Amino acid sequence: xxxxxxxxxxxxxxxxxxxxxxxxxxxxxxxxxxxxxxxxxxxxxxxxxxxxxxxxxxxxxxxxxxxxxxxxxxxxxxxxxxxxxxxxxxxxxxxxxxxxxxxxxxxxxxxxxxxxxxxxxxxxxxxxxxxxxxxxxxxxxxxxxxxxxxxxxxxxxxxxxxxxxxxxxxxxxxxxxxxxxxxxxxxxxxxxxxxxxxxxxxxxxxxxxxxxxxxxxxxxxxxxxxxxxxxxxxxxxxxxxxxxxxxxxxxxxxxxxxxxxxxxxxxxxxxxxxxxxxxxxxxxxxxxxxxxxxxxxxxxxxxxxxxxxxxxxxxxxxxxxxxxxxxxxxxxxxxxxxxxxxxxxxxxxxxxxxxxxxxxxxxxxxxxxxxxxxxxxxxxxxxxxxxxxxxxxxx
Numbered sequence: 001x002x003x004x005x006x007x008x009x010x011x012x013x014x015x016x017x018x019x020x021x022x023x024x025x026x027x028x029x030x031x032x033x034x035x036x037x038x039x040x041x042x043x044x045x046x047x048x049x050x051x052x053x054x055x056x057x058x059x060x061x062x063x064x065x066x067x068x069x070x071x072x073x074x075x076x077x078x079x080x081x082x083x084x085x086x087x088x089x090x091x092x093x094x095x096x097x098x099x100x101x102x103x104x105x106x107x108x109x110x111x112x113x114x115x116x117x118x119x120x121x122x123x124x125x126x127x128x129x130x131x132x133x134x135x136x137x138x139x140x141x142x143x144x145x146x147x148x149x150x151x152x153x154x155x156x157x158x159x160x161x162x163x164x165x166x167x168x169x170x171x172x173x174x175x176x177x178x179x180x181x182x183x184x185x186x187x188x189x190x191x192x193x194x195x196x197x198x199x200x201x202x203x204x205x206x207x208x209x210x211x212x213x214x215x216x217x218x219x220x221x222x223x224x225x226x227x228x229x230x231x232x233x234x235x236x237x238x239x240x241x242x243x244x245x246x247x248x249x250x251x252x253x254x255x256x257x258x259x260x261x262x263x264x265x266x267x268x269x270x271x272x273x274x275x276x277x278x279x280x281x282x283x284x285x286x287x288x289x290x291x292x293x294x295x296x297x298x299x300x301x302x303x304x305x306x307x308x309x310x311x312x313x314x315x316x317x318x319x320x321x322x323x324x325x326x327x328x329x330x331x332x333x334x335x336x337x338x339x340x341x342x343x344x345x346x347x348x349x350x351x352x353x354x355x356x357x358x359x360x361x362x363x364x365x366x367x368x369x370x371x372x373x374x375x376x377x378x379x380x381x382x383x384x385x386x387x388x389x390x391x392x393x394x395x
Contacts, residue, residue: 006026007051016295075090075092089316105151142164143156218246231256258281
């Protein structure tokens, strides 16, 4: 079995997979389109981060692919539906880098309030400009969090510990932590927040979510943070409101267009602007987070191929497997009436004694894990021939 790990995934993932007997190829950069198709030939496991694109066209031309892991939080770089229809479970790391992103957000909130980026630049240029102009404490100021998921909620708690007032907006009904207050609308939040921080995912519906209308609705001299996804905000609108003086600062870790490989040039209208902090998509890139992500996602991939476990998959019915002896059959199928009866009929024809069986469904897909005593050489071929079968594997 072979794994392909792209985009500088931490060596911890390579160690875990290699020790399990899997051949691992690593590449520093991202791959898309035909380049990714070519690289996936003969590959069973794929690891990627935010830049590589596992599209429906790529999936259709990667018949050997058995599972994919997003070594990050987001999964919008993968066509999850196409992967599910091809029998490819996808895993991610929804919690591993939460703290790292939150700490960067807190740091940037303080840096923007104190204009530390500008002062640092002037000092390196030999200019001593000791002044309190434009410098504020964060205590007592209002932080508006857009998206109150794992990152937004933890940011809420830490911001309160600094004495900030916290308000948040989320389309889902989320429980407010501490003294945070839920806003009924985004407009309500924008009218009150001294700093607005985006923490929404990169689904297609969120493209251009924060644009001219939203920037215009922010308080005069407010500040803007985006450590979420590059496509969720309008860069030109942000530049306009920074240049006009309506906004007093911004911190950006993600951009609509980003270089594919470390060392490639980065060009943006934000460069050189006062009180604008630019970081190269490193919100979750701490040593602690990357080690944990490498361990977690590699473990999920290994568990899936060795036991059939789909727990925490983002696109498959979730089945938490148990240790087994004998033969385990993993049957992914269209979720239609009578399919389990036909599946078990095949087992009966092979004189297979079922020692364990579990089924989970999600939409039009069903996933059955069955342990059968003994060895059954032709079983996989016959199950694959079932009209309802999407993919079957015997381990």
